[in-house]
Amino acid sequence: MAQVRIYRGGKQLALMLFLSVVAGLAGCHRAKADPASKRFLVLQTNLQPPYQEFDNGALTGTTIRRLDCAFRKIDVDYGITLAPRQRNLDMTRKGQADGFFLSRLSPEMASYAEPTLPLALEKWVWVSRHHVNDGPSRVPHPDQNVTVGAVLGSNEAEWILDQGYPDVVHAPSLRSLIALLQKGRIDFAVTDQQSFARKREDLNLNADDFSERFASYMPLVMYFAHNYIHENPEILKKLNRALDACEPAVVKLDHDEQDRIMREEVVRIRQLMRAPALINALRNHANQQDPAIGTIVSPDKVVALDRDWQEASANGTASRLAAKILQNDVSTYLQRAYRNRDVRFAEAFIFDRQGLIIGMSSPTSNYDQSSEAKFNIFAEKTADAVQIADIYYDPSSSKFLSQITMPVTDPQNGDVLGALTVGLDVTAALTSQD
Template sequence: MTVLRSAGKNKNNKDKGRNVLLHQCATATLLFGLGAAVGASDLRANELVPPAFEIAQQENDNQDKFLILQTNLHPPYQELQNGLLGGYSISVLNCAFERIGVGYGLAVAPRQRNRDMVRSGRADGFFLARISDFMDEYAVATHPLALEKWVWVSPSSNVVSSKARHLPKPGEFTTIGAILGSNEAEWLSEQGYEDVMRVPSIASLVSQVAAGRVDFALVDKQSFEIARNDLGLGAEQFLVQFERYAPLVVYFSKRYVETYPDLLGKLNNVLEFCETRPMHLEPWERDAIERIQLPIVRQFAKSKDLIRNVRAVLGTEHIPSDQKRVIDEEWTALSRRGLASSMAQNILDNILSDYLQTFKNTAGAQVAEVFVFDLAGQVIGMNRLTSDFDQSDEVQYQMTDSINRDHALIADIRYDASTRTFLSQITVPIIDPESGRTLAALTVGLDVSAALRPES
């Protein structure tokens, strides 16, 4: 049964601040009741929408947890689609809230206003935001929903090309641009960039760069490409240089988390099932991994100490498929809660895992995880708890075939819940130097936010 209530009479909007939230949105599309969408077909990004909303909310046990999240238009993450608010992050949140059975609403406003409303307690949360110490003072972050690739965009004209070939540094005499109130603008301020030109939209910023009025703009690569195409500008008009990856999260107000302390954990537990779009490695990224990290992984896979420890833990008994499935199910269920099954704990305590932990500590922040699985796809050593036990259904399992002994598999970027980082996994076979046969396979998960920074 669906019950209609006006915004002002919803029993969850107990304070005037919530009503103000609904009324003050510059533009608003509200999604309610486990992902159902309500919107005006003539909604525009810069129009004011009168405060005439109704809430269609599912009657369920989690009704009291109904919340309003603030957001902003930021294609392709949040964008208007036929008058409704959609995009990648919206689809992920719809999936996650439906899985935990909690109704939620969305209100669109400028980025800075969204932050202010959460800080002042007039909103339950907002997205997408980068993780920052400043935000952590008054809000609590979820696991990442998306990964932005920040790039410096500059004109490719001959007038400025000579000075655009390097990345700008704080204090240099150059014009830096960013979107008003954006994650990038905040980061620039923290890094010491002064007199940043802040413009209201990505389209305006790209136009300023194309016209030569901005030397460098720091933007998300996907958003830049969409705006450039919408403006009818060619890729040859710009020089694009990578700066960093930025994980993006939902921030919930501490007040809401204190009121409903179990919701954040439930949401984090299901987000991994709703992330549907891995980021493909660009040619330069794959080349960097092949040139820098892959040789290190190959050398480690050939080390005498690793091979000795692998031999020491390799089992001689074949685990029946039905028993392996039971082990994997228990392992996976407990790992989602940060707990180790008895099998997982035994593996964590073996000498191979100790050796892998030493390698991880030596490698530093660029390596997020390292584990070894045998020819049956079973994890036999790991520096930390993996999300599952059986790797035989994963693409990297092909590395256990001896015909692949000279190959390596470099996977695209995806979010890994067990390490809470965005990873690109390198998998190589571990070869017996005496027989030339494959003993097992080694997977090293690179934290791309650290491994692919320019200074790395």
Template sequence: MIATVVVCLFVTVGIANTATAQASDNDAQDGFLILQTNLHPPYQELQNGMLSGYSVSVLNCVFERIDVGYGFAIAPRQRNREMVRNGRADGFFLARISETMDEYAVATNPLALEKWMWVSSAIKSDDPRVSRRPKPGDFTTVGAILGSNEAEWLTEQGYTDVMRVPSIASLVGQVAAGRVEYALVDKNSFEIARNELGMGADKFMVQFERYAPLVVYFSNSYVAAFPDILDKLNAVLEFCETRPMRLEPWERDAIEQTQLPTVRQFASSPELVAHVQDQLAGAEQPKEDQKHLIDAEWKALARSGQSSDTAAEILLNDLSEHLRRFQSSVGNQVAEAFVFDVHGQIIGMSRLTSDFDQSDEAQFQMIESINRDQALIADIWYDASTRTFLSQITVPVVDPDTGRTMAALTVGLNVSAALRPDS
């Protein structure tokens, strides 16, 4: 492991996995790259002169796994994009997915999910502005960080007079002083800045606007030179992302009040119960070692989007077709739906799942649930197989005649669609 020093406004250190004497000779062979970034706590931040943060730790893990040399350089976000556009850098991170950037760069799967909030000065609970969000053209003073993902999005949405300030601390201070009525910021970054400024939560009103998946963009020229690296990176991301985004109380309440009743109704519907009974009737229970073999083959092929013979057979059964009709009926709020039996084996799915055996997953506990009205609502995490951020809802499927649990239904809720304010 060697240190590669890159200068671009700031000096930072990236890690390369090639020996110093061999680095220049091997660069063209191993895809050695320089990624531009900007300081954006808690995702990218400097600690004792070293670049750290959540996204940096994920990328360190990824590049080590795929054995590619790399370095990081810090510069303002706008300059980073221009360097990639002009072919002077191999890529940059973290960025929201944008049609404009898609013209000159290729996005990876998301590394993180930002929660964008409107932040304004605190007002009384009976003030009519409590439920108000600024709209384009309504003469409200709207602020964002200069060159940020939020500032770009505001421009695309038609906000014309956006006050752009150089840092999150400055923006929070402008809101507190009343010079900016509403600021659009990432929730994590806002809370860090607010705490560093010594301001309490009671000084602000915070309203959810949207989720924003964040990716690494690689330049078209780099992808053309090394076409396999992007697929390799995406394939190992799931092993390097270990931090789910916890559902906040309001998010969990929204799911329980809006989506959970629909899932429960579907799980107890005569049609679904009949399809589950048909799949279970006469089904042979494979031995444990055979189940492991089926699961291993399933996983290996699913990573490349292929179906094993077992998966292909399940995808064609009547239960899977019924699950697809359900998913289609609720629109883009649901990314997947699948049913597994009391042994944890998938018996029906609307689309290919990442694995066959669910007995080692948290939702398997619903099989042994004594309280038939219980439901498990999981925290938000990125699912590579659906390419969406999901919160999975799992409920038991109960035999109406005997009252015993036959199976469990899991519905993958697309939180970006299901929890936005206008959903």
């Protein structure tokens, strides 16, 4: 079978086509790239536009760009072999490859591999033929008499089986899956929204001929084989830090989703902001001098405090300052609000006009927010300003969050007391039937 191998190292890139048996791929691959290097990494993947795709003979895509960025930062050369996804899993399990991507998180893989932070976030949708009477709740359930389909060996196919759907059809490709849907052979197909849109356009199909309903957000990772982790114990930590510093893996909210969040969730958040207990706590903070850090903190001190804060956070603890802030009245209110089941957020924090955290429901990753996009909320001229960020995956809570930021104002005089950021649990918000 034809195997495409891509060698990456430094500034050089070579694309070669081989005819070889799968069992010999890993050793040959490593030797051709750099037989003396113990750091060279052998990875398996499959084509999956727009994440991994060919463009003028070069392997590219959003995932490849993130990996290139991260591996450059940690100075690791690596090679990629293209093969069907199931074969990639088998080769990693058998020790014939050092790792593979993209994969959903799976407890079954824990016996032979360890995951990285997400390389990509997908929005999976249920796709059906469009009907005039389609409603927003028209999604299949395992106990219904419907036939669902997915691409053979795909992440979506594994997920469908895990959800307990009894009547599942596996198509050899996304093109075939769409054809089965058009012919009425299946009632619903589950697929990544971006991949479906790309294939639909390639086939010159009208978007109005299909209905899409939200199925799930899914973090897709790279798995390192246990034997590679054993030989390179620092690789996972280093790569995750590098991925954090490279192009973020996000999902954009579409127009309807933003409208729903504005209509339902922002209303709930505003109720939190206007509570007398929070306003009084923020007034007290603004009117008192903190002997530990002062009301206005010098730039040098901010850098030092932020460094201590981030180092402690990376080790799963709270810095001295973070621990103190967690005990104040602002934090106490946010922690109480977090336990309110009517509010769908995984975190909430308030920062001042300097960008510094003054209250939080749980420890944040950093103290200084002034270099982040959310800090721009202070430039808005209206008290009703709202900033809704792209969706990201939070590994600590295993939730998909969108940070919603808005100013908190004093109802007596209109003064801005700070800015509240809420990490909204988007899955809970968009799948609720309220």
